[in-house]
Amino acid sequence: MSDETAAVQRFQVDLSGMVDLLSRHLYSGPQVYVRELLQNGVDAITARRKSDPTAAARITITVSDGLVEVHDTGAGLTVTEARELLATIGRSSKRDPMLGLGRTEYIGQFGIGMLAAFMIASRIEVTSRSTSDGAVPIRWVGHDDGTFEVEEIADADAPDSGTRVRLVARPDMAEWVSLETVSALAREYGSFLPFPVVIEAPDHDPVAVSRPELPWKATYASDAARAAALRAYCEQELGFTPLAHIDLEVPLAGVSGVAFVLPQSVTAGSHAHRVYVKRILLNARTEGLLPEWAFFVRVVADTALSPTASREALHDDEILEATREQLGAQLRAWARRTLTNGSETARTFISTHHLALRSLAVSDAEMLELVAQILPYETTDGLLTLADVSRQGELLYTTTTEAYRRVATVARAQGLIVVNAGYVYDAEIIQKLGQSGWVVRELGSGDLVQVLGELEPSRTAEVAEATVAARLVLASEDCDVIVREFEPRGVPSILLRDREGDFQRGLRSERAQHGGAWGDLLGSLAEPEAVPTRTLVLNDSAPVARQLLDATGEVFDAGLKSLYLSAVMLAGEGLRPSEIDAMNNALSVLLSASLRGTEQ
Ligand SMILES: Nc1ncnc2c1ncn2[C@@H]1O[C@H](COP(=O)(O)OP(=O)(O)OP(=O)(O)O)[C@@H](O)[C@H]1O
Numbered sequence: 001m002s003d004e005t006a007a008v009q010r011f012q013v014d015l016s017g018m019v020d021l022l023s024r025h026l027y028s029g030p031q032v033y034v035r036e037l038l039q040n041g042v043d044a045i046t047a048r049r050k051s052d053p054t055a056a057a058r059i060t061i062t063v064s065d066g067l068v069e070v071h072d073t074g075a076g077l078t079v080t081e082a083r084e085l086l087a088t089i090g091r092s093s094k095r096d097p098m099l100g101l102g103r104t105e106y107i108g109q110f111g112i113g114m115l116a117a118f119m120i121a122s123r124i125e126v127t128s129r130s131t132s133d134g135a136v137p138i139r140w141v142g143h144d145d146g147t148f149e150v151e152e153i154a155d156a157d158a159p160d161s162g163t164r165v166r167l168v169a170r171p172d173m174a175e176w177v178s179l180e181t182v183s184a185l186a187r188e189y190g191s192f193l194p195f196p197v198v199i200e201a202p203d204h205d206p207v208a209v210s211r212p213e214l215p216w217k218a219t220y221a222s223d224a225a226r227a228a229a230l231r232a233y234c235e236q237e238l239g240f241t242p243l244a245h246i247d248l249e250v251p252l253a254g255v256s257g258v259a260f261v262l263p264q265s266v267t268a269g270s271h272a273h274r275v276y277v278k279r280i281l282l283n284a285r286t287e288g289l290l291p292e293w294a295f296f297v298r299v300v301a302d303t304a305l306s307p308t309a310s311r312e313a314l315h316d317d318e319i320l321e322a323t324r325e326q327l328g329a330q331l332r333a334w335a336r337r338t339l340t341n342g343s344e345t346a347r348t349f350i351s352t353h354h355l356a357l358r359s360l361a362v363s364d365a366e367m368l369e370l371v372a373q374i375l376p377y378e379t380t381d382g383l384l385t386l387a388d389v390s391r392q393g394e395l396l397y398t399t400t401t402e403a404y405r406r407v408a409t410v411a412r413a414q415g416l417i418v419v420n421a422g423y424v425y426d427a428e429i430i431q432k433l434g435q436s437g438w439v440v441r442e443l444g445s446g447d448l449v450q451v452l453g454e455l456e457p458s459r460t461a462e463v464a465e466a467t468v469a470a471r472l473v474l475a476s477e478d479c480d481v482i483v484r485e486f487e488p489r490g491v492p493s494i495l496l497r498d499r500e501g502d503f504q505r506g507l508r509s510e511r512a513q514h515g516g517a518w519g520d521l522l523g524s525l526a527e528p529e530a531v532p533t534r535t536l537v538l539n540d541s542a543p544v545a546r547q548l549l550d551a552t553g554e555v556f557d558a559g560l561k562s563l564y565l566s567a568v569m570l571a572g573e574g575l576r577p578s579e580i581d582a583m584n585n586a587l588s589v590l591l592s593a594s595l596r597g598t599e600q
Pocket residue numbers: 036040041044072074075076077085086091092093094107108109110111112113114115163
């Protein structure tokens with residue numbers, strides 16, 4: 001081992017490597033150079049106004065022939081500051097020297113933004129006039145090979161006040177400094193800046209791209225005028241006509257803005273909000289500002305939240321989490337106020353965003369009751385809210401639409417109110433209501449067995465043989481057959497399916513009790529290990545079913561099969577190809593039989 005003392009050395013920074021890192025991995029593309037320059041101008045103006053609140057505030061962007069200049073009326077730089085701040089990667093004047101964090105009044109904090117200019121230019125020239133006492137104007141020139149020069153310059157060569165940054169685009173990057181591109185980028189990033197941001201170009205009138213007031217903070221003649229202006233803003237900037245707007249405000253995180261309610265339903269999880277940080281656009285598609293369930297709105301908001309180093313996303317910290325919660329509470333408060341008032345907006349919102357409401361109810365106990373009060377559900381008594389249904393006492397529901405379709409007609413005829421909770425989130429919502437004290441129960445076949453009347457013993461004996469024959473015909477379909485009387489008479493049969501096999505168990509104990517010929521017959525067919533999962537209940541009150549029970553031979557088989565297959569279709573299950581063939585065969589048998597009858 002050498003006994004020489006190792007000398008402390010400094011890291012070397014490869015500037016082209018840094019620029020590559022920024023442009024390819026940190027920033028989304030070269031366009032951010034406009035944002036970084038704008039933001040430095042804004043911070044310099046903020047710094048100047050701290051000591052002189054009445055100082056002029058203006059950023060002028062001049063575009064001409066492959067060259068762009070950004071001039072601000074800010075605090076400027078002395079020669080020492082330029083040497084130290086502009087030429088040291090990672091050095092920023094905007095960090096709190098004690099805490100090391102970005103100071104809240106400034107947008108920048110990382111000391112890398114200026115490098116973004118190297119994505120389009122190989123040379124950055126800064127001329128500046130510092131407001132510090134006795135400061136001499138300076139010129140700093142940085143090159144993409146990592147070198148820089150700084151010098152004091154004559155008064156006449158410096159801007160009247162503040163700083164001018166001049167970039168000459170590399171030939172392959174010329175499009176990024178065209179008047180059209182620069183104007184669009186300046187408008188995109190800087191339109192909410194509270195002082196003039198003006199674009200100048202030879203042979204063009206200067207164009208101001210910023211507006212003095214945030215659209216939701218401006219003063220309007222009336223609420224209606226404000227709503228109309230916000231609607232127009234949303235149409236222009238977000239490209240849709242909102243159903244409504246919701247004001248948002250979280251003073252602690254400097255958040256103020258508007259949530260625009262989308263006119264169409266969207267899938268859960270799509271979030272894209274136009275978020276500004278200290279009046280400069282962070283990202284037109286910012287994520288994480290609202291809770292997951294709030295996918296029915298698009299927000300435009302100015303904030304004082306922390307951006308990530310790319311300044312294109314929000315830093316996911318505790319402040320953002322608290323903000324998200326508060327914004328969620330404000331959206332919920334709006335929903336409670338607006339959606340219970342029976343207005344046109346409420347109706348349209350409910351029909352458009354019922355899925356969002358359902359997901360909201362699942363995630364939020366407070367919203368559960370609201371959803372139960374306002375959301376219409378398909379029930380056997382028409383469209384009703386869950387609150388309406390539960391007024392009858394117990395809230396009966398099916399967890400799938402198929403189950404609902406199978407039993408709806410019969411349940412309706414019996415006056416049994418059943419809710420179709422087959423839509424996504426529904427069963428969960430009803431179960432949660434159950435946990436919060438509502439009386440809820442999933443409909444089981446047992447509920448229907450009660451309303452399906454037993455036959456008179458004499459009639460049971462009459463149809464016993466036909467019943468056994470029917471069970472043989474449908475054995476291959478994994479389907480049992482029984483005969484009952486029920487309303488409506490227009491329904492010749494229904495198909496029951498029971499996940500838990502309740503119904504089958506009930507049936508078997510019923511058979512056991514009956515004994516006699518009927519019980520023997522059924523018992524002889526009983527196969528406890530292989531209980532059919534479906535049961536076709538023939539309705540002895542229905543003329544069609546009665547005719548079938550009287551029929552024999554191939555007409556009986558074909559009639560039964562077509563009743564069974566129509567019950568399958570009515571249950572919304574759809575037919576398999578083999579079942580479609582079976583249906584066609586059955587119909588052809590029935591038609592031939594009927595034609596033979598006519599010919600005789
Ligand atoms: N227009 C300007 N007027 C005055 N000072 C400036 C100007 N532009 C840059 N500076 C100085 O140069 C420093 C470095 O700027 P740079 O844009 O690289 O980083 P930053 O703005 O501090 O942080 P960030 O990387 O978060 O943007 C700034 O902290 C500031 O002191």
